[in-house]
Amino acid sequence: MAFLEVSNITRRFGGLVALNAVSFDVEKGEILGIIGPNGAGKTTLFGVISGFIPPSSGNVVYDGESIIGVSPDRLVRRGLMRSFQIVQSFADMTALDVVTTAALTRRPMREAIDYAAQALLRVGLGGKEHKTPATLSLQDKKLLELAKCIATDPRCILLDEVMAGLTMAETAAPIAIIEELNKQGVTIVMVEHVMPVIMRLAQRMVVINFGEKIAQGTPDEILKDQRVVDAYFGDHLDA
Ligand SMILES: Nc1ncnc2c1ncn2[C@@H]1O[C@H](COP(=O)(O)OP(=O)(O)OP(=O)(O)O)[C@@H](O)[C@H]1O
Ligand SMILES: [Mg+2]
Structure with a gap:
């Protein structure tokens, strides 16, 4: 059984299907990268996993137990923590x-x-x-x-674009922190648009487009996947 299992998560906002039957596993101790165009549903997915957004359907199992309906606070006490894309102050x-x-x-x-x-x-x-x-x-x-x-x-952290807007030089500090946390055994799921960074850090990637998972694999496999290139890389390879 994987440390985090996302199964068939669908989330609708009125008529908009922000997530459509998204499934993937995260193994204990890995760094999983999630990429996808703007509006693909990545932050909504983190909201669902971290207990902020109830899914319309589907299940999330963390450390052997379903966490649907468990509050964000309780999840943090169980070691599941997220960062926010929009820095809140x-x-x-x-x-x-x-x-x-x-x-x-x-x-x-x-x-x-x-x-x-x-x-x-x-x-x-x-x-x-x-x-x-x-x-x-x-x-x-x-x-x-x-x-x-x-x-x-944390035992597992969900990082939503912690590199966005930084220069390549400025990414060095967060990269080192993430690598160190991971070395200490923290499982990391990260959404990132900065391709060289996520390609380097992630052992595996999941690609989301219009709320659907369109690919998963190693960074090398993802780079060669034509659906991913069509949906995403046209704009982001040299980002
Ligand atoms: N609370 C909400 N109410 C209505 N629509 C929402 C809400 N939150 C997100 N959406 C819509 O759901 C879709 C997915 O949004 P989301 O923020 O998850 O995308 P994202 O992949 O994180 O995008 P970005 O790369 O720009 O951060 C978008 O169309 C967005 O407008
Ligand atoms: Mg987002």
């Missing part, structure tokens, strides 16, 4: 407050603050603890999303 909260809130899902307050500070150090945001997220650069906002994930002691 709350007025008046500092970076340390934001990461402490994440750490509090798993730890009492006195430990959570220290743990959050360590997570910020680990992503290279030491010294920026007291800034508000709105004043951080895009790269630092993305690193803050990673710190939030780290602070929850």
Whole structure:
């Protein structure tokens, strides 16, 4: 049995079928990449897996149990954590407050603050603890999303475009953090448009187009798949 099993997930928004019977497995310890054009349904898929969006039908099994209907908070306590594509910030909260809130899902307050500070150090945001997220650069906002994930002691993280908008040089830090987390045994599912990055990090890829899975395989297999080239790579190979 795989660590995460997505089976026949369909999600409709009114008349729009954002996800249509999408199925795939994620093995413990792997890095799975998910790609697909804008509007393909990738963020909706993460919303479903992480408990934010109920599916119209289908099932998700995490660590041997169905998690449909389980709240995001409870899933985080079970080690399933997601990042947000649109970096969320709350007025008046500092970076340390934001990461402490994440750490509090798993730890009492006195430990959570220290743990959050360590997570910020680990992503290279030491010294920026007291800034508000709105004043951080895009790269630092993305690193803050990673710190939030780290602070929850995840076993599996869903990363939604943590490289988007960064220069290739700026991607080095998040790449190193993701590789290190994975080495420590964290299973990673990542949506990314930055092709050289996802091709390098992912051991396996799933391709979604108009809400449907159109291909899966190793990065090499995906590059050679004509359906994928037609649906996606025309625009993104040299991104
Ligand atoms: N809450 C919602 N209500 C109505 N439609 C929605 C909602 N969320 C997403 N959609 C629609 O579902 C489709 C899939 O959106 P989604 O954000 O999952 O795509 P995506 O693959 O993450 O795109 P991108 O690469 O631009 O981030 C889009 O057509 C989007 O407009
Ligand atoms: Mg998205």
